[in-house]
Amino acid sequence: MNREELIAKTNEVLAEEFEVAIEDITPDADIKSTLELDSLSLVDMVALIEETFNVEIKGQDISKIKNFDALYDFILAKINGEK
């Protein structure tokens, strides 16, 4: 999966599950405010990414990720690293 495909897939599942407009998900946007995440739904997002890309995310990893661009980088690194 290349970066463009990964971005498209990530945005699609996040927009659908968190009921936000896909246009609002931009690389520089803050994840928590865009998806309106609280501490509970942040874990939902972790579970959704794990489920969609078959990767494992640790609590300390996710706390460092602020915007979507960083999230794409993180998932891509996970996918490539775990192949």
Place this chain on the structure above:
Amino acid sequence: MKYDVVIIGGGLGGLECGYMLAKKGLSVCIVEKNARTGGCLQNFTRNGHIFDTGFHYVGGLAEGQPLNKIFSALGLLDLPWKQLDTDCFDEVIFNGERYRFANGYDNFTETLLHDCEKNGHTINAKAQSGLKEYANLLKEIGETTFDRLNKKSLEHLAAESYFSKPIYQYLKETIYNELLIGILGGTSLKMELEEKTLPLYTFSQINSSFVQSAWRLRGGGEQIATTLAAKIEGMGGKVLTRLEVTRIVEKDGKAEAVEIGAGEYIEGKAFISNLHPALTLSLINRENSSIKNIFRRRICNLENTFGMFTVNLALKAGRVPYLNRNIFINKNTDTVWNKNGERENFENRSLMVSFQVPENEAVHTDNIDILMPMYWNEVSKWEGTKLFRRGEEYEDFKAKTAEICIRRVEEYLPDLKGTIEGTFTSTPLTYRDYTGTINGSAYGIRKDYSRAMLTVLSPTTPLQNLFLTGQNLNLHGILGVSMTALMTSAIVEGSF
């Protein structure tokens, strides 16, 4: 009437929350589907002998210790507690070699090292100092038990380093000695010793409390439930039994009422579910729900720990001396920890032997319980059957398994068989049907250090006035459930 708090499930967590919130002046209603409250604390009677379901002993009940503080606040210290021997509350046996678990952190390490030497094992200085370091960890965790309750946010809880560290790796890197690591896991039936998942916190918090002090309850664990229920009713609360919640009614992102049969409802301002979180979610309609599908999926996909096979032996009077300690029978130190998902057969699996405290300080016991871990797939072929109607093959399986357990215990309690008046057995299916645990799991959702964020659950839910409590959230066992009840109650109280 609309209650301040409606609690679904009258197990320990539900009753403790009910007590704490009633004490704060809130109107409380507990709804329990069984004829009696208590969940895993229920007693049952066979041939005139009273047996425990899931309760055998507790740790940390002496003055100044964590459970003492909670049980003191709950008014449970007046029950007939019996402290186990301080120089040996658990005796761990490996192929005939005996090791004593003693109370007090220093005494604990000194006794184990003494017994290693007695059994002909030399423990080098590095391993000895590693064992002391482990005891210091237990001490620190024991002394900071309540600090963790202040971390109400799930993010903080999951980031808690004790949750996200593997205990097996810690022991390997600290103690460097397979024999000692095996012995430390030798009282394994208090939890599921999965090398690949068990967090440092689960192992250390539980072991720490027992190293502080260990206690049985004369007359059975259900007294905890009946005492709490009576106190709740004394404060004006309601404890309703034989009433099953069939639905949690959701409206505008909040729980509004619980349905207890066709057309009957109990309304509340806040709701606490003491059920397994997956069962709680199954009570909420999917249509028009503000609970996201991903929340349901992530909760329902979590794995649960093993269950228990229990042999309850009613003994002839005056035949078997009461032992004021538990006995754990293990095959080898290297079979204690589950590695690579391999399951030992019944001949090699660890057993726990618990003695019922006799009345009136008599020297003989009337009952012995033998417990052995049992996995769901070992009984799942009968999952469609109901209590007392599972068929001949199942009865035969139970009888043969009990025979193995009794024979193995007889190696250490000779002539046990000749003293048995009645043998009663239960499997994870029995636990499932009496206590409502998923797949008859003994300890609920399996905690995984590498997925702490997903396997440690918050008392809050996507419905703003629906909260969770019970063994599945943070930590199992009496102490774990009580700590979680404190946390849930504080959050619920704060929501008013």
